[in-house]
Amino acid sequence: MENVYELIAFILLGGMVLGSALLVVTLKNLVHSVLSLIVTFIAVAGIFLLLNADFLAAVQVLVYAGGVCIMVVFGVMLIQRSDIAESNPVNWRFGFAALLGGGIFILIGMFAARSQWMIAGTEVPKDTVGTFAPILLTDFVIPFEVAAILLTVALTGALLLVKEVKANGDRS
Numbered sequence: 001m002e003n004v005y006e007l008i009a010f011i012l013l014g015g016m017v018l019g020s021a022l023l024v025v026t027l028k029n030l031v032h033s034v035l036s037l038i039v040t041f042i043a044v045a046g047i048f049l050l051l052n053a054d055f056l057a058a059v060q061v062l063v064y065a066g067g068v069c070i071m072v073v074f075g076v077m078l079i080q081r082s083d084i085a086e087s088n089p090v091n092w093r094f095g096f097a098a099l100l101g102g103g104i105f106i107l108i109g110m111f112a113a114r115s116q117w118m119i120a121g122t123e124v125p126k127d128t129v130g131t132f133a134p135i136l137l138t139d140f141v142i143p144f145e146v147a148a149i150l151l152t153v154a155l156t157g158a159l160l161l162v163k164e165v166k167a168n169g170d171r172s
Helices: 002-026 030-050 054-079 093-114 128-138 141-168
Strands: none
Touching: 002 030, 002 093, 030 054, 054 128, 054 141, 128 141
């Protein structure tokens, strides 16, 4: 009976991913597109949870939904364009992209239907975060800290660039 609930959750989360990803590329307001992107990332984190990959789900929410999208929202809001409602227009490439995306989706579905899926012999560990934490905070502590510093420098640089543009009076 548990598999039925997992299937229902997967179908709902998959629908959320597809629906909100479609909204990301079709909404005309850039802020609304970014908010739909956050919903997409959180739904993908839910799919990771269904796969018992709780570490990936936490990283998905913290790094992508929390970090990347919030940086984009701050960037859009700091620019203060007067025409933000029409900042993400649909152009002539939309029809071509929809056709190409649909064709790729059908092709992937055909390949997935013809593939032989094998079940792994080992189970997923129950505590994946407990497995990654010592490795991340001992062996890979330097790259972990460098990535944190890099993100901080990128955010600071973006804020300085926006401040310079505002000081010059350029609002393009």
